[in-house]
Structures are given as C-alpha cells and as structure tokens.
Amino acid sequence: MLQGVLTFILITICVASSFSKPGDYSLTEESRLYTKISDVELATAQGRFRLSEVYGQSPVMIAFIFTRCSGICSPFLLRLNENIKALSSKINFRVLVVSFDSADSLADMVALAQRYGLTANSQWLFATTRQINELNTSVGFHPVWDSTKRQYDHEALLVGVNENGYIVKKLTGIREPRDLLVMIKEINNDFVLSYPLPRKNMLFSCFTYNPATGEKKASLGLVVLLLPALITLLLLFWFSLKKQEANRAS
Amino acid sequence: MTTLSLKKITSAWIITILALFVLAIAFGITMRFNQGANINLDPAKFYSLLTTHGVTMIGIWAVAGMVAVNYLLARYVPVSTSLNVFAFILTVVGVVMLWVTTFIGHFHAAWTFLYPLPFYVAWEKWATPVFLLGLGVLGIGWFVWAVGMMLQILKKYSLRHTFAWQHLTTKHDVAVETPPFILITTVSLIGIIVCLLAAVVLLVLFFAEYFSSGSFVNDPLLMKNLTYFFGHTLANESLYLGLATLYELMPEVSGRPKFKTTWYVALGWNCTMVFVLTAFFHHLYMDFVQPVGFQMIGQLASYFASLPAAAVTAFSVMVLVFKNPIKWSLTNILFFLGVVGWLIGGVGALIDSTVSNNIFLHNTLWVPAHFHTYNAMGNVLFSLAFFNWAANEFVGNQNETKSYSLKIVLLLIGGFGFVLMFYFAGAYSVPRRYSVYPQEFTSAALLASAGAWFACIYLVVILWMFFDIVKKCFKVFSPSY
Ligand code: HEM
Numbered sequence: 001m002l003q004g005v006l007t008f009i010l011i012t013i014c015v016a017s018s019f020s021k022p023g024d025y026s027l028t029e030e031s032r033l034y035t036k037i038s039d040v041e042l043a044t045a046q047g048r049f050r051l052s053e054v055y056g057q058s059p060v061m062i063a064f065i066f067t068r069c070s071g072i073c074s075p076f077l078l079r080l081n082e083n084i085k086a087l088s089s090k091i092n093f094r095v096l097v098v099s100f101d102s103a104d105s106l107a108d109m110v111a112l113a114q115r116y117g118l119t120a121n122s123q124w125l126f127a128t129t130r131q132i133n134e135l136n137t138s139v140g141f142h143p144v145w146d147s148t149k150r151q152y153d154h155e156a157l158l159v160g161v162n163e164n165g166y167i168v169k170k171l172t173g174i175r176e177p178r179d180l181l182v183m184i185k186e187i188n189n190d191f192v193l194s195y196p197l198p199r200k201n202m203l204f205s206c207f208t209y210n211p212a213t214g215e216k217k218a219s220l221g222l223v224v225l226l227l228p229a230l231i232t233l234l235l236l237f238w239f240s241l242k243k244q245e246a247n248r249a250s
Numbered sequence: 251m252t253t254l255s256l257k258k259i260t261s262a263w264i265i266t267i268l269a270l271f272v273l274a275i276a277f278g279i280t281m282r283f284n285q286g287a288n289i290n291l292d293p294a295k296f297y298s299l300l301t302t303h304g305v306t307m308i309g310i311w312a313v314a315g316m317v318a319v320n321y322l323l324a325r326y327v328p329v330s331t332s333l334n335v336f337a338f339i340l341t342v343v344g345v346v347m348l349w350v351t352t353f354i355g356h357f358h359a360a361w362t363f364l365y366p367l368p369f370y371v372a373w374e375k376w377a378t379p380v381f382l383l384g385l386g387v388l389g390i391g392w393f394v395w396a397v398g399m400m401l402q403i404l405k406k407y408s409l410r411h412t413f414a415w416q417h418l419t420t421k422h423d424v425a426v427e428t429p430p431f432i433l434i435t436t437v438s439l440i441g442i443i444v445c446l447l448a449a450v451v452l453l454v455l456f457f458a459e460y461f462s463s464g465s466f467v468n469d470p471l472l473m474k475n476l477t478y479f480f481g482h483t484l485a486n487e488s489l490y491l492g493l494a495t496l497y498e499l500m501p502e503v504s505g506r507p508k509f510k511t512t513w514y515v516a517l518g519w520n521c522t523m524v525f526v527l528t529a530f531f532h533h534l535y536m537d538f539v540q541p542v543g544f545q546m547i548g549q550l551a552s553y554f555a556s557l558p559a560a561a562v563t564a565f566s567v568m569v570l571v572f573k574n575p576i577k578w579s580l581t582n583i584l585f586f587l588g589v590v591g592w593l594i595g596g597v598g599a600l601i602d603s604t605v606s607n608n609i610f611l612h613n614t615l616w617v618p619a620h621f622h623t624y625n626a627m628g629n630v631l632f633s634l635a636f637f638n639w640a641a642n643e644f645v646g647n648q649n650e651t652k653s654y655s656l657k658i659v660l661l662l663i664g665g666f667g668f669v670l671m672f673y674f675a676g677a678y679s680v681p682r683r684y685s686v687y688p689q690e691f692t693s694a695a696l697l698a699s700a701g702a703w704f705a706c707i708y709l710v711v712i713l714w715m716f717f718d719i720v721k722k723c724f725k726v727f728s729p730s731y
Binding site for chain 1 (some may be wrong): 404405440455464467468469471540541
C-alpha cells in the first residue's frame with residue numbers, strides 16, 4: 001500500500017515537472033548587462049540596415065513592443081515619449097522601437113509612429129526585424145504567447161545600448177524621467193552618482209543631508225573619524241604628565 | 251642593550267617574514283601570469299590570491315619595520331622582549347586565521363575589505379567574521395607592542411625632546427640631542443598607533459552591523475574614510491620605520507659619522523607626522539559626497555607629507571655618499587637603492603595624487619605600479635638591509651667577503667622590470683584588480699606576462715638572500731651560541 005502511494009507521488013512529481021514551463025521568466029534588470037547586443041537586420045521606413053549602424057552613430061534606447069498589444073505597450077510608449085520631451089536632454093541618443101511580434105509588418109510600425117506623432121522625429125526609429133528571437137535572447141527578453149487572450153505576456157522593457165553595442169542598462173516597467181536620465185548617462189558612458197542616503201539606523205554618518213534643500217551638515221561620524229588621533233594624543237599627554245609628576249616627586 | 255632573547259625573537263621574526271614574503275611573491279607571480287593569459291585561474295581563486303597577497307605583504311613589511319626599530323631601540327632604551335614575543339604569537343595566529351579564510355573559506359574581498367563588500371558573502375559564511383577577527387588579532391598584537399615601545403621612549407625623553415622641538419629654536423638646548431632614529435621612530439610609532447586605533451574602530455563598526463541583524467547600518471563614507479585612514483597610513487608608516495633604520499645603520503656600516511638632528515631634519519619629520527595622517531583623503535577623490543575641502547586637504551597633504559621626509563632623507567643620503575670614502579657592502583647598497591626606489595615610487599604617487607591626473611589614473615595599474623616601486627624596491631630593501639646587517643651581527647661578522655654585484659644587478663633588472671610593466675599598463679589605462687583583461691586592452695596581457703617573468707628574476711634574488719640570511723639567523727638558536 002505504502003509502496004503504491006509513494007510510486008504514485010513519484011510519478012505525479014515527474015509528470016508534473018515535465019509539463020511545467022521553464023522558469024526563465026524573470027524581471028531582473030541585471031541579466032545580460034555588459035554583453036553585446038545581437039547585430040540584427042532592421043526594416044524601417046528609412047530603409048534596411050543593421051543595428052550596429054544605429055548604435056555606431058549614437059547610443060540607443062530600445063523599446064520592445066507589438067502593435068496589437070492591448071496592455072502595457074501604449075502607456076509605455078506614451079510615457080517614454082512624454083518623459084523624453086520633458087527631459088529635453090541635449091545628450092546624444094536615439095530611441096529605437098522594435099516590434100517583437102513577427103505578425104507585425106513595417107506598415108504597422110509606420111502607422112504606430114504616426115499615432116504618436118513621431119514620424120518626422122529623427123531621434124525616433126520604428127522597426128521590425130526577421131531576427132527577433134535572436135535579438136530577444138541577446139537582451140534577455142522572453143515574451144510568452146497566450147493563445148487564449150491572443151496576446152503576449154511580457155514586461156515593458158527598455159534596453160540601453162552604448163556606442164560599442166554593449167547593453168549597459170535595462171529598465172522594466174513605466175519609469176520616471178529620473179531613471180531615464182540615468183539610462184541616458186549610462187549609454188553615453190557618463191559617471192552615474194549613487195550613494196545610500198543617511199537613515200535612522202545609520203548612527204554614525206559623516207554628514208546629514210536634507211534632500212529638500214540639498215544642505216549637508218557635519219555629523220557624528222566625523223567625530224568617530226577623529227577618535228583615533230584624539231585617543232593617541234590623550235595617551236601621549238597623559239603619559240608625559242605622569243612622568244613629570246614622577247620626576248617632581250623624586 | 252641587545253640580549254640573547256632579543257636576538258632570538260628577532261631571528262624568529264626574520265625567518266617568518268622572509269618565508270611569508272617568498273610565498274606572497276609566488277602568489278603575485280601567479281596572478282600576473284593569469285593576467286598574462288599564461289595560466290587560467292578561476293576568478294574567485296584569483297581574488298583569493300589577491301587578498302592573501304595584499305594582506306600578507308602589507309602586514310609583513312609593517313611588522314618588519316617594527317622588528318628593526320625594536321632591535322635598534324635597545325641601543326637607547328630598555329625594550330620588552332615579552333611584548334615582542336606576544337606580538338609574534340598574535341601575528342602568527344592572525345596570519346593563520348587570514349590564510350584559512352582565503353584558502354579554505356575562499357574569502358576574496360581584497361586586503362582593503364571595503365564596506366559593504368565583506369557582507370556580500372560570495373564565500374563560506376564563517377570566512378567574513380574570521381577574516382575580520384584575524385585582522386583584529388594582528389592589530390591588538392601590534393598596537394600593544396607599539397604602545398610599549400612608545401612608552402619606553404617617553405620614559406627616557408620628554409615630549410619636547412622626543413619630537414626634537416629643541417632643535418627648532420635658535421637657542422639650542424644642546425644638552426639633550428634627539429638622535430634622528432628616536433625622532434623618526436617616534437613619528438612613525440605615533441602614526442602606527444593612530445592607524446591601528448582606526449582599524450579597531452572600523453572592526454567594531456563592522457561587527458556592530460554584523461551582529462545587529464539590520465537594526466544598525468554603517469555609513470559607507472565613514473567606513474571608507476576609516477579603511478584608508480588605517481590602510482594608507484599603515485603602508486606609509488612602514489616606510490618611515492624603514493627610514494628610521496636607515497638613519498641609524500647606514501652611516502655606521504658605511505664607516506661615516508652618525509647623522510645628526512638638525513633644524514631641517516626636526517622640522518621635516520614633524521611636518522610629515524601631521525600630514526601623513528591626512529593624506530589618505532586622496533583615496534576618496536571619486537567619492538562625490540565627500541566635501542571638496544577634504545579633497546583639497548588630501549591633495550595638499552599628499553604633497554606635504556612626502557616632500558619634507560623625502561627631501562631631507564635624499565639630501566642626507568647624498569651628503570653621506572657624495573665624494574666621501576664609503577665602505578660599500580650589501581647592507582648599505584640595499585639602503586641606498588631603497589632610497590632610489592622610494593623616491594621613484596614617490597614621484598609616481600604624487601603624479602597620481604594630483605586630481606587632474608587622478609581622473610585618468612584612478613584604479614588603473616598605475617596605482618600598483620607606484621606602490622610596488624616604493625615597497626618592493628624601497629621599503630623591502632630597507633628591511634632586507636636590516637635583516638642582512640642583523641644576520642651578520644648574529645654571527646659576529648660584518649665584513650662580508652662574498653661578492654654581491656650579481657645579486658644587485660638581478661635585483662635591479664627583476665624589480666624595476668616588474669614595476670615598469672605596471673607603469674606602462676597604467677599609462678595605457680589598463681584597470682587594476684582584473685583577473686583577465688578584456689580583448690580591448692590589446693597589450694595588457696603581454697605586459698602582464700613580461701612583468702611576471704621579471705618578477706621571477708626578483709624572486710630568485712630574494713630566495714638567494716633568504717638562504718644566506720636564514721642560515722645565519724638559525725645560529726642564534728644553537729645551544730653552543
Ligand atoms: C615581485 C614581487 C611582487 C609581485 C609579483 C606582485 C604582484 C602583484 C599583483 C599581480 C597584484 C595585482 C595587481 C592588480 O591587478 O591590481 C598585486 C597587488 C598588490 N601587491 Fe603585490 N607583488 C609583489 C610585491 C609586493 C610587495 C613587496 C608588496 C608590499 C607591500 C605588495 C603589495 C601589494 C598590494 C597591497 C596589492 C594590492 C592588492 C589589492 O589590490 O587588493 N606586493 N601584486
């Protein structure tokens with residue numbers, strides 16, 4: 001009896017695991033960083049060229065969408081467009097919108113550009129590619145087709161590629177202009193500042209910082225930094241005083 | 251007075267330090283061959299070697315300076331052999347703990363163990379606390395020993411005389427002259443005490459966070475300041491201990507009158523004491539949250555710390571050897587070449603500590619280039635000179651008859667060839683601390699291979715000296731001694 005139950009459990013586990021999908025659907029922004037993006041061929045309204053010809057001219061942000069998307073793609077593109085306008089950054093970069101749906105044609109992409117009023121904007125490029133699987137793999141993007149909804153289950157992914165074709169930053173989801181600015185700096189090989197802010201459980205910070213006013217004030221940590229020199233000085237003076245007293249007594 | 255027990259413990263130190271040195275060089279050569287793609291180490295293994303090499307080298311050459319000044323200090327004041335033995339035992343225990351963490355626990359956060367890296371455990375979990383504890387054990391041993399020496403000096407000399415302030419006034423209090431050895435030893439011991447206290451504070455903060463399970467976190471800026479306050483200062487003070495030995499022994503073995511403390515020697519070393527404690531700020535140039543004022547202190551103190559001591563020593567050594575009949579021996583040649591190496595490395599350091607250059611040289615191989623120059627071809631030579639002198643002293647024969655020219659030629663080719671490959675790579679923007687170089691750095695691997703071969707030549711000379719010196723050191727343990 002027990003043997004039968006165990007065999008049943010074992011068979012169930014084996015069968016269930018062989019039917020389960022591979023667990024590679026991850027939203028991490030770190031995968032494939034600092035690796036080269038696949039140099040696929042793109043079809044655009046301006047003609048056919050390779051991705052390396054785009055990033056070779058200026059760093060590029062690549063947004064992955066598909067035109068029949070009834071979910072995140074529209075708000076994603078809308079906010080991306082608004083944020084880039086709001087930043088009005090003078091830094092050099094382009095935005096490449098690529099469809100990851102092989103059912104999308106170049107005409108669909110051109111229509112999409114028109115809908116966002118970006119046809120004449122030379123900073124933006126709308127493209128399809130026949131090598132979409134290769135491109136997806138190289139950036140670590142894994143959309144999953146849901147045949148019931150007839151939609152792709154996917155995240156809003158923006159990939160930052162520098163002039164040498166390396167993926168240097170990835171952003172998932174709809175993000176604030178601040179995050180975009182970091183990506184723009186990263187793809188231009190600019191230094192991006194980052195430091196944890198002083199917090200409540202950080203007793204000995206060197207400075208306190210008021211994010212509202214940007215004001216910095218010296219704090220307890222600086223005293224800690226002075227402590228070794230102070231203790232040594234005290235030790236020296238204490239010992240020489242003791243010696244003087246001993247000399248006087250003798 | 252030099253007692254037999256002092257000779258024995260000094261011999262034990264010399265043998266241990268040289269043995270560790272040979273092993274640490276072997277680790278260095280292995281790393282350089284890996285960077286040269288001649289061998290293929292697992293990256294974690296490379297970083298374990300880097301950690302072991304860095305911590306061992308910094309440790310042994312700091313303590314070698316203390317061994318030398320402790321031995322020579324016995325000429326002026328009584329020194330405690332028990333404290334010396336205490337420091338020796340704790341050093342051996344500390345080194346074993348550190349090596350166990352890197353070789354068995356695979357700890358590889360580098361000798362600087364910069365916060366919060368040790369908490370991102372990519373090795374055995376126990377390795378982080380044991381590594382920190384190992385450093386604590388070393389620190390306690392050396393701290394107690396340094397304080398002991400300092401107190402012995404202060405028992406004989408007043409505070410004013412210890413710092414040679416009487417030499418700064420026009421009205422000379424000639425009744426008491428502070429020997430340069432006492433002045434430089436004092437300045438260096440104070441620096442050592444300060445930086446070891448900084449290490450204690452740093453370790454306490456590390457452990458506070460480690461055991462607080464999140465209720466206490468450290469400020470990375472404070473931790474980085476403390477790390478370099480400790481690390482940079484310790485590395486610098488080791489050199490100054492070597493210089494104290496040079497001031498004491500070089501004229502003696504050259505058959506020249508002893509160095510005297512003049513006003514400029516007193517002034518130079520007093521300035522050095524203050525500035526060396528603030529020069530570490532130059533390690534934080536890239537830390538934009540550090541106020542600009544501190545960065546300026548870092549740059550100015552880097553100039554002011556090195557110039558007085560370097561200028562005074564270079565001048566004194568030139569006066570000693572220029573147009574004077576010198577009795578050259580391996581000991582004073584090593585001292586002389588050590589000063590040359592120290593000055594070349596010092597210029598490399600000054601170039602790097604200048605903000606406008608640092609933008610390009612920061613974290614490139616220029617950094618190991620300059621510190622290997624003033625260590626491997628500077629401080630190490632000062633200590634080797636002392637070891638050679640002490641070994642001869644132990645066997646009662648300072649008149650070496652063996653020719654040393656081949657040793658010196660090989661040492662120069664091996665040592666300077668090795669560091670030159672670092673300089674070339676640094677000027678070519680090759681980053682430091684890379685296990686293997688990306689293809690873009692086309693000549694980096696070639697330079698690394700060449701550097702490794704030069705280092706092999708350096709190792710041959712060190713092994714040669716090792717056998718000569720150790721043979722003599724063992725004699726003090728013989729019952730018939
Ligand atoms: C010929 C002998 C030596 C060889 C072959 C050697 C080799 C190396 C190599 C390959 C590195 C790594 C460089 C990098 O890519 O960043 C290194 C780092 C280092 N070496 Fe040496 N070295 C030697 C002597 C010394 C000496 C005498 C010292 C004395 C203090 C020393 C202290 C250090 C330190 C502190 C580091 C930095 C470790 C780190 O970045 O964490 N080395 N050495």
